[in-house]
Amino acid sequence: MFRLVICGLLLAATGIAGRAQQTGTTKTTPAIPLAAQPDYQPSAEKTWDLLHTKIDVRFDYAQRRMPGKVWLTLKPHFYPSKTLTLDAKGMFIHKVALVKPTGMQPLQFNYPDSMQLQILLDKTYQPTDKLTVYVEYTARPDEIKVKGSQAITDAKGLYFINADGKDSTKPIQIWTQGETEATSVWCPIIDKTNQKTTQELSMTVPAKYVTLSNGLLVKQVKNTDGTRTDTWKMDLPHSPYLFFMGVGEYSIVKDKYKNLAVDYYVEPKYASVAKGIFGETPAMMAFFSKLLGVEYPWAKYAQIVGQDYVSGAMENTTSTLHGAGAYQNARQLKDGNSWEIVVAHELFHQWFGDLVTAESWSNLTVNESLADYSEYLWMEYKYGKDRALDYNREAMEGYLAQPGNASKHLVRFQYADKEDMFDGVSYQKGGRILNMLRQYLGDSAFFKGLNVYLTNNKFKNAEAHQLRLAMEEVSGKDLNWFFDQWYFGSGHPKVSLHYQFVDSANMLNVIVEQKQKDKLFYFPIDIDVYTNGKAERSSYWIGKHVSDTIRIAYSTKPTWVNVDPQKLMLWEKDNNLDDAMWLAQMQEGKNYLDKVEALESLAPRWKKEAGYDNALQQLLTDRYYGTRKAALKQLKRGNIKATPASLSLIEKMAATETDLPTRAMALDVLSLQCNAAYETAFTKALQDSSYSVAGAALESLARLDANKAIASAKAQEQDAKGRLKAALQIVDYLKKDTAQASTVLADFKKMAFFEKLQAANGMLYYANRLTDVSNFKKAAGSAIEVYKMLRMDFQGWQTNMLSTLRWMIAVRQQALSNNPNNTLLQEQLKYLQDKTGL
Ligand SMILES: [Zn+2]
Numbered sequence: 103m104f105r106l107v108i109c110g111l112l113l114a115a116t117g118i119a120g121r122a123q124q125t126g127t128t129k130t131t132p133a134i135p136l137a138a139q140p141d142y143q144p145s146a147e148k149t150w151d152l153l154h155t156k157i158d159v160r161f162d163y164a165q166r167r168m169p170g171k172v173w174l175t176l177k178p179h180f181y182p183s184k185t186l187t188l189d190a191k192g193m194f195i196h197k198v199a200l201v202k203p204t205g206m207q208p209l210q211f212n213y214p215d216s217m218q219l220q221i222l223l224d225k226t227y228q229p230t231d232k233l234t235v236y237v238e239y240t241a242r243p244d245e246i247k248v249k250g251s252q253a254i255t256d257a258k259g260l261y262f263i264n265a266d267g268k269d270s271t272k273p274i275q276i277w278t279q280g281e282t283e284a285t286s287v288w289c290p291i292i293d294k295t296n297q298k299t300t301q302e303l304s305m306t307v308p309a310k311y312v313t314l315s316n317g318l319l320v321k322q323v324k325n326t327d328g329t330r331t332d333t334w335k336m337d338l339p340h341s342p343y344l345f346f347m348g349v350g351e352y353s354i355v356k357d358k359y360k361n362l363a364v365d366y367y368v369e370p371k372y373a374s375v376a377k378g379i380f381g382e383t384p385a386m387m388a389f390f391s392k393l394l395g396v397e398y399p400w401a402k403y404a405q406i407v408g409q410d411y412v413s414g415a416m417e418n419t420t421s422t423l424h425g426a427g428a429y430q431n432a433r434q435l436k437d438g439n440s441w442e443i444v445v446a447h448e449l450f451h452q453w454f455g456d457l458v459t460a461e462s463w464s465n466l467t468v469n470e471s472l473a474d475y476s477e478y479l480w481m482e483y484k485y486g487k488d489r490a491l492d493y494n495r496e497a498m499e500g501y502l503a504q505p506g507n508a509s510k511h512l513v514r515f516q517y518a519d520k521e522d523m524f525d526g527v528s529y530q531k532g533g534r535i536l537n538m539l540r541q542y543l544g545d546s547a548f549f550k551g552l553n554v555y556l557t558n559n560k561f562k563n564a565e566a567h568q569l570r571l572a573m574e575e576v577s578g579k580d581l582n583w584f585f586d587q588w589y590f591g592s593g594h595p596k597v598s599l600h601y602q603f604v605d606s607a608n609m610l611n612v613i614v615e616q617k618q619k620d621k622l623f624y625f626p627i628d629i630d631v632y633t634n635g636k637a638e639r640s641s642y643w644i645g646k647h648v649s650d651t652i653r654i655a656y657s658t659k660p661t662w663v664n665v666d667p668q669k670l671m672l673w674e675k676d677n678n679l680d681d682a683m684w685l686a687q688m689q690e691g692k693n694y695l696d697k698v699e700a701l702e703s704l705a706p707r708w709k710k711e712a713g714y715d716n717a718l719q720q721l722l723t724d725r726y727y728g729t730r731k732a733a734l735k736q737l738k739r740g741n742i743k744a745t746p747a748s749l750s751l752i753e754k755m756a757a758t759e760t761d762l763p764t765r766a767m768a769l770d771v772l773s774l775q776c777n778a779a780y781e782t783a784f785t786k787a788l789q790d791s792s793y794s795v796a797g798a799a800l801e802s803l804a805r806l807d808a809n810k811a812i813a814s815a816k817a818q819e820q821d822a823k824g825r826l827k828a829a830l831q832i833v834d835y836l837k838k839d840t841a842q843a844s845t846v847l848a849d850f851k852k853m854a855f856f857e858k859l860q861a862a863n864g865m866l867y868y869a870n871r872l873t874d875v876s877n878f879k880k881a882a883g884s885a886i887e888v889y890k891m892l893r894m895d896f897q898g899w900q901t902n903m904l905s906t907l908r909w910m911i912a913v914r915q916q917a918l919s920n921n922p923n924n925t926l927l928q929e930q931l932k933y934l935q936d937k938t939g940l
Pocket residue numbers: 103104105447451469470473474
């Protein structure tokens with residue numbers, strides 16, 4: 103599953119999550135065995151093995167119910183058994199019978215809590231026996247109510263979207279979401295990850311709709327009542343939570359990987375952009391198959407987009423479901439396909455999750471950490487190491503942003519709710535751990551290890567131990583220390599790095615201090631020592647010590663030192679290089695993170711020196727757009743002032759930069775210069791089809807001339823998303839009457855937090871035009887309040903607001919240099935500077 107983490111990050115940024123954290127009760131460690139602790143989550147006991155599941159359903163759109171029939175073929179797992187318990191949530195059960203060659207033999211059953219169907223069989227069955235049980239039922243996903251369970255209301259399993267067709271803006275659709283244990287809302291089944299079954303599913307639907315399910319479409323029959331029955335078949339076994347049904351009016355855009363069908367099910371208006379969104383799928387299938395040495399395991403691959411989906415995306419076997427966030431129009435795609443990593447993530451699950459499945463939710467890492475890491479692998483393969491490192495840091499920050507994450511084990515048997523396992527630990531931390539493991543073992547051993555893991559466990563379940571055993575089998579290395587620390591332990595090192603040059607002895611001491619309180623870590627580390635632009639690498643082990651000193655002899659004094667040059671470590675580091683070494687790192691660093699870490703370290707105390715400016719120009723012309731963008735971001739945030747030389751590079755970027763969000767940022771930097779000479783550049787960029795570029799151009803124009811921005815905005819209103827939409831919101835504030843400040847202010851104060859967040863930048867532009875000092879302070883102050891809540895740079899909003907504040911200050915400073923006695927400007931300037939510390 104791909105979870106959308108935006109809300110989580112934002113909550114962390116605003117401190118809301120921090121408060122929520124504190125309301126938890128304090129727990130003391132009980133002196134009773136782990137297994138007996140009340141929140142211990144054991145793996146599901148296997149009493150029966152599912153073998154084959156045949157399902158036949160119709161849909162009652164009016165009542166949002168689903169009448170169904172299921173034939174379950176099973177056998178006792180090991181011990182003989184006379185009873186069978188199926189998960190069946192909130193259904194009407196009409197009939198339970200044993201399928202015999204002579205016909206149906208009704209069976210006694212009990213359904214006391216509408217959660218589990220208890221069936222008494224006709225005799226005791228041995229593990230060598232096979233039987234087929236038939237259940238006729240009606241699923242009622244919208245009526246299901248279970249006492250005391252909050253989660254079940256979010257886990258309806260079967261979703262009717264706009265079933266009565268009353269919402270003209272939304273298509274009529276049906277989709278299902280099984281993970282974690284919600285398939286049993288629409289099909290009586292043993293709804294546990296450690297079951298695997300082949301499947302045959304027939305759906306009877308209005309003939310105008312298409313259907314999608316697992317496996318291949320093997321039969322279509324037109325019925326006389328205007329419906330059609332589609333039968334889908336999965337010949338290979340998979341887990342019940344991966345069952346899928348999708349129904350609706352879709353265009354099926356066809357693609358191919360080798361001789362396999364690769365289909366994209368999108369609403370007809372998105373048919374023209376389907377390949378822009380999903381079109382890398384065949385290349386990803388080829389790449390992952392080759393990398394793993396295991397061909398894509400299933401008979402087809404389809405991706406479908408569902409409205410009102412409850413998560414980001416879900417890897418149902420052969421039939422991935424994406425939320426509507428996948429939809430992007432052609433203009434959005436020009437700024438880059440924001441859904442590409444989700445496509446990679448869900449595809450990788452077809453191996454890790456679907457072919458080999460986590461044996462329990464406690465071991466979710468063998469699904470989600472691998473899927474998370476596939477995003478890195480795809481980035482590295484398709485866009486190169488710099489892009490992968492950029493992504494890697496973002497993911498690591500995602501894990502670090504949630505304070506609760508550091509105390510959770512990657513594999514954990516204690517959790518309140520299985521949904522809690524889908525967090526920054528199972529995903530982002532796990533992905534980074536795999537990256538460290540890959541580095542430790544080397545590429546060929548690591549990927550061969552994944553191959554052995556998949557081959558040994560295909561169509562079965564696995565725990566983290568199976569991954570360890572596969573890696574040990576291939577590499578011959580003991581990995582208990584690694585897994586104990588990273589998989590069955592929590593936290594990460596928080597290191598302080600210090601450097602001492604002992605000139606008398608030609609000796610460099612690199613001191614690695616572990617500052618975290620709870621436990622110490624043991625890990626290998628590489629160090630590159632640079633002398634005159636040349637690096638020499640050596641490798642060390644950091645012990646479980648509060649402080650380790652690594653001694654490196656030199657003949658010529660090094661210019662800078664690069665600890666963890668591959669930037670692999672999952673840690674927080676306080677790197678105490680001096681400025682001269684940082685500058686050398688910025689100039690000589692080999693990868694994106696070398697350069698950008700140095701830039702970010704020096705930016706707050708940037709010196710007006712040729713060396714600094716040369717390094718900046720080098721970054722502005724770097725091979726990777728992310729580096730160029732990072733340099734522009736420091737300029738946009740006003741940490742660095744552009745020199746004429748760097749400014750001429752930025753002017754060029756504003757016209758020709760190939761990565762369009764980066765080009766937009768070049769415009770942002772130009773607009774900070776308060777220079778009317780750039781008006782032509784802004785007006786030209788306003789015509790660009792990229793929302794980022796057009797949006798940045800409109801905001802830039804608003805800084806130069808509010809009336810021109812208002813006049814130009816009209817043509818943009820028809821079609822605006824993302825940055826352009828944000829710029830139009832600014833223009834809305836430019837249009838507001840400055841005589842009505844108290845109303846504008848009152849409206850702003852009434853807004854919900856997210857609404858306020860989006861309006862806050864516009865509010866600054868409104869404040870900028872107020873000539874009443876008291877109103878100016880109120881308006882600017884209320885926006886600055888929002889700005890200050892964004893402690894983390896969240897989706898560029900904080901940077902955008904910071905840039906606007908810098909611009910407001912610059913405008914006033916410029917005006918005051920011509921008219922030093924303007925008391926209004928003086929007071930406004932003082933207020934802005936006092937409030938923001940800029
Ligand atoms: Zn996932």
